[in-house]
Amino acid sequence: MSKPKATYHHGDLRQALIHAGVAVLAEEGMHALSLRKLARQVGVSHNAPYQHFADKDALLAAIATEGFVMLTAALDAALTAARATPLEQLQATRVYVQFALAHPHHMQVMFHHLEHQAYPELQAAAMQAFDQLVTIIARGQHQGLFISAPPAQLAGMVWVFLHGLAALLIADKVPERMLSQATPEELTRIYLHWLFTGIQCMPNHDRS
Amino acid sequence: MSKPKATYHHGDLRQALIHAGVAVLAEEGMHALSLRKLARQVGVSHNAPYQHFADKDALLAAIATEGFVMLTAALDAALTAARATPLEQLQATRVYVQFALAHPHHMQVMFHHLEHQAYPELQAAAMQAFDQLVTIIARGQHQGLFISAPPAQLAGMVWVFLHGLAALLIADKVPERMLSQATPEELTRIYLHWLFTGIQCMPNHDRS
């Protein structure tokens, strides 16, 4: 709260700015993120940040990277905590949605950059999160649980679903009747089940 | 290109600003959208816009609303053009992804507002797009094609999937191996099929 000066001269101004950025993001949202404000909070002049970031976009990319690291950690924790069966792990991927609801503005920054991947570290961090999905899908395939297809393509389907649900929830676009009495948590479970079984009408296969 | 003055004094400054905004968005992206620039382009003073919009956010909401109207029209066209069977219409919903790829920055604005629905018109326009999905799902259910569940909940699953794929493609987050040699178009078709049949391994049901 009131530790104005710290170790910024020791070479970690970069980390301090990222950290301050994450805090501002959580408290006030993306619109409140400015280089000058972060510099002020951290106690340096308004253009000291340029020593560590080419421009504002580079700082946003660093914050986004940090977000993917956090997401990867959350996924990792949930997947190792889940019982070992791939089906339970598939259900455990709902931490993705939980993470998004817990850090909506961070998610906004993480997926803000459109059609230019000028930040290899960001791309790499995102891929590390994706890798977790690929791993559990591949394991499930070996056990004959999932259909035969490129594991990354199959994992992509799961990611697409998780991200879509997270994005719509965050953007406040999920109407009452779509929830149909369910909580977002419950809806996530239902949808993950449908993702597994499909939405077509079948004779009846009802062991989860 | 060079028609500086027009009919803005006839009471359509509001529409002129929205129109200019859509154009700027398509050409330069969301970061380039400013009230002052639009006012300049349209030939009025920099605070004339405040006569029609409470603030910049209100303009963004209006532009987002316009986006949902466009999306609804695209969905409507594709769904009526598709053969009449619900399954073909389900496949036709891939215009959602096509729309997103054609108007990435507009999509960004449409889903930019987090956790506050202070714009009823925007909400309504978004719901009109969603209604189209609910309709085709409900029809499919009547024909015994889809599983039994609240239609809006089932349609939500489709929306979640379409939006997730669109968002990841737009954000340049879909890696090569996720595509697995497929084009985004092909991937959309494959995923829509999986959405229908599920990703679990089954004895074999292979009529599309």
Added chain:
DNA sequence: ACCTGAACACCGTTCAAGT
């Protein structure tokens, strides 16, 4: 009712210095 001009506080970014 609708628009304008001046003004304020805030940005991102650059440049010439400082140590």
Added chain:
DNA sequence: ACCTGAACACCGTTCAAGT
């Protein structure tokens, strides 16, 4: 190498006027 101060062009927003 790392930081500062002055400067520039741009914002969103408000207020007092103008017609």
